[in-house]
Amino acid sequence: MENISLLLNRDLFGSEENRGKVMPIHEAKTLLDDWVKNEKLKVHMKQVGHLMKAFAISKGYSEEIIDKWYLAGLLHDADWDQWPDQHCRKIIEELESKAIDPEIIRAIASHGPRYFGVEPKSEMDKMLYAFDELSGFVHAYSLMRPEGYTGMEVKGVKKRLKDKTFAAQVSREDIQDASERAEIPVDDLIQFVIGNQADADLT
Ligand SMILES: [Fe+2]
Ligand SMILES: [Fe+2]
Numbered sequence: 001m002e003n004i005s006l007l008l009n010r011d012l013f014g015s016e017e018n019r020g021k022v023m024p025i026h027e028a029k030t031l032l033d034d035w036v037k038n039e040k041l042k043v044h045m046k047q048v049g050h051l052m053k054a055f056a057i058s059k060g061y062s063e064e065i066i067d068k069w070y071l072a073g074l075l076h077d078a079d080w081d082q083w084p085d086q087h088c089r090k091i092i093e094e095l096e097s098k099a100i101d102p103e104i105i106r107a108i109a110s111h112g113p114r115y116f117g118v119e120p121k122s123e124m125d126k127m128l129y130a131f132d133e134l135s136g137f138v139h140a141y142s143l144m145r146p147e148g149y150t151g152m153e154v155k156g157v158k159k160r161l162k163d164k165t166f167a168a169q170v171s172r173e174d175i176q177d178a179s180e181r182a183e184i185p186v187d188d189l190i191q192f193v194i195g196n197q198a199d200a201d202l203t
Contacts, residue, residue: 004085007117013092013109014102021101022067028074031094036081043202044136049074050200051131051193052124058192071100072107072128088116114174120181130178130189133170138193140167149198154190 023031036042052073056066079090088108095105103124110118110125111132120126141160142148160166161175179186 006085006087006089006112006115008089008092008109009117011118014096014100014105016102018099018101019103020064021099022064022104023071023095023098023100025067025070025074028071031075032078035078038081041077041081044139045074045077046202047135047139047197047200048076048128048131051135051196052128054196054199055127055131055192068101068104069124069127072104072124073131075104076108076111076128076132088112112174113177120178123182126178126182129174130182130184131193133174133178134186134189134193135197137161137167137170137175138190138197140170142198149194152194154187154194157190157194158187 032042032045036045049070050073053066053070056069061069075091075095076088077091078094080087083090088111092105092109095108103122106118107120107122107124107128109116110120111128113119113129120129137160138152138157141157142152145152145156161172164172175186175189179189182189
């Protein structure tokens with residue numbers, strides 16, 4: 001993987017005329033079932049989708065906007081399972097061909113600025129980037145705790161973050177960078193993930 005460039009080399013995604021065009025949730029879930037065979041990856045996408053939705057709800061956004069946030073989270077890694085060398089180009093092109101809202105496509109395109117070369121600009125872009133790594137990290141922590149999410153505390157998560165051998169593939173640098181870009185302290189992001197992730201609908 002290290003030798004493959006995932007740079008997208010562009011900064012415009014989707015088309016303005018498709019603004020407001022959201023994929024029905026059942027269609028997005030069918031796409032996930034078709035493209036993603038790895039159950040753990042599916043759980044990850046549903047958890048990130050749930051966090052995005054919960055965050056949009058906490059901000060008091062409209063139903064339409066909440067759906068956009070949810071879809072960006074739900075679909076952000078859809079191509080990772082079968083086409084890792086085309087991540088996230090393939091899902092972007094799929095959503096462009098289906099004339100989906102450009103904001104959803106852009107958020108997906110900017111979920112890993114170091115890899116895709118696309119800067120997170122909107123609040124939705126920044127929160128997808130922020131929740132992505134942290135969600136997986138907190139989930140990994142929940143799996144090693146006998147009580148799962150129950151009684152989990154921010155300080156416990158932070159202790160694991162300092163332990164570089166725990167969930168070593170999760171980039172601590174990206175977590176810090178995403179928190180700075182979103183202008184939300186890492187502690188607050190962790191608290192939000194702890195408080196919301198256990199309720200994610202994994203169906
Ligand atoms: Fe990804
Ligand atoms: Fe992800």
